[in-house]
């Protein structure tokens with residue numbers, strides 16, 4: 001496998017979870033954020049998640065401490081240069097992701113595999129910002145990362161076969177289940193899930209039901225663990241808005257277009273759980 005040290009760029013909702021599961025699997029993990037404030041809140045997020053795992057009997061206090069001992073936080077991108085794999089989980093912006101990987105490409109060791117956790121950009125678009133398109137892949141984790149088993153492995157026309165093998169072994173080594181996907185916007189899950197989530201907002205705009213009743217109906221009627229509007233708050237309305245715009249750009253079909261209400265909520269700073277208010281009020 002050859003992946004012993006992992007770099008994670010971005011320690012938000014997803015980056016924190018990716019760093020947590022890598023460290024819990026015994027891998028040395030370096031996580032990078034843009035500044036010390038975001039880094040400390042990201043590391044605190046990991047701490048809280050591990051605390052929850054201990055409380056739920058999913059891990060021991062000793063393993064929690066050992067996991068934390070394998071995580072190094074930094075704001076210096078250079079500290080990721082000797083990683084065998086670097087996964088980015090930064091904002092869903094093609095420009096930002098390309099800028100990041102172009103910078104990493106200059107200093108990371110030649111064998112380092114680059115991976116994006118993007119929800120909706122194509123991996124090809126991002127890989128072309130580097131000189132290592134053969135060692136570039138998509139590793140799409142699901143929220144919350146410590147709990148959701150799936151990782152979508154996304155190869156481009158340029159990805160080397162050995163990189164597929166190495167990343168498949170990595171995904172299994174961190175206790176996840178890999179599914180191999182083509183490099184289309186949204187891969188498998190979001191290609192199906194995003195239209196459903198956007199339709200839930202449209203149904204609410206059309207007055208089909210209240211926020212609570214739309215969620216309750218899908219939980220009780222279809223057995224979903226979370227209704228769509230709760231899930232949107234969980235994923236992040238800002239992230240969902242970026243995803244919808246990218247998928248609409250790719251497919252040019254109304255079902256991927258962000259509903260006007262979603263745009264208004266994002267402009268109003270209502271990002272969901274992460275900002276304390278979305279379709280629901282989280283009081284913080």
Ligand code: CAA
Pocket residue numbers: 049050052053056058118119141142143144146147148190193225226231235
């Ligand atoms: N580490 C390990 N296990 C943990 C954990 C952690 N940090 N935190 C929680 N768990 C475990 C709990 O112990 C529990 O396990 P058991 O069922 O064995 O007891 C399980 O995870 C569920 O956790 P909770 O009981 O705390 O919470 P819950 O039952 O309310 O479930 C949820 C929470 C897992 C988020 C559930 O509501 C759910 O699955 N929601 C749907 C999430 C979803 O759809 N995710 C995909 C979003 S789309 C995406 O991610 C792609 C994209 O690009 C946007």
Ligand code: NAD
Pocket residue numbers: 009010011012013014015032033034038088089090091092093096100117118119120140141142143234235236239243274
């Ligand atoms: P988030 O807003 O919670 O976190 C993004 C983090 O990236 C922020 O903390 C930000 O400070 C940091 N960041 C931005 N630029 C950076 C840089 N150059 N270097 C280091 N850190 C930087 O977003 P998120 O929900 O974690 O999503 C991150 C990525 O994962 C996006 O591409 C998103 O589409 C994808 N994704 C999200 C989910 C989800 O449910 N939220 C699920 C799967 C994939």
